[in-house]
Amino acid sequence: GAVVSQHPSRVICKSGTSVKIECRSLDFQATTMFWYRQFPKQSLMLMATSNEGSKATYEQGVEKDKFLINHASLTLSTLTVTSAHPEDSSFYICSARDPRGRGGRETQYFGPGTRLLVL
């Protein structure tokens, strides 16, 4: 099936620094990728939709200047948490759709997630 990878899997940083998370589609091209955030023991919340070659679309309440998204190629989207603070600590998960995947064009395939801890 479709494979989506994320790097790093875990990151610890100091408050005020910026952290970049990469999301890659390994065996397919993804014009659209999605970034989610998951708090402990809670559901996933869509943060933004990343569109290759154009600006990301952010969900209501998500600060676009804080969570910078770049989708520079058909296989790579990056999420940069700028000036991170402890409240940004969370599990960040990306996804992409692979029309050739077993689930069909409607199905999103998820990366393994990145756990961010801001001290």
Added chain:
Amino acid sequence: AQSVAQPEDQVNVAEGNPLTVKCTYSVSGNPYLFWYVQYPNRGLQFLLKYITGDNLVKGSYGFEAEFNKSQTSFHLKKPSALVSDSALYFCATGFQKLVFGTGTRLLVSP
């Protein structure tokens, strides 16, 4: 607005017994419905989906789900649970944007 609800925070079942994880939906028009499973500190794995067609959908690892329009439900089922099925299960709806339920933790005891 589209939404799904998972009324149970946790479901406990003994290994070998059938399991059901409940999901109800509120969607205008024809729903796109999905089930995903999440193991600790991992991303979500796709189990199955309903778009159109047969109301009984078969998916990965022996799971299936039944779409019931009259009850607006899409319950996940498995005839015989395994200890390894213990995980967090999410129901979701949407196409461009996925909206997730709150998740149900399945605990299968030996």
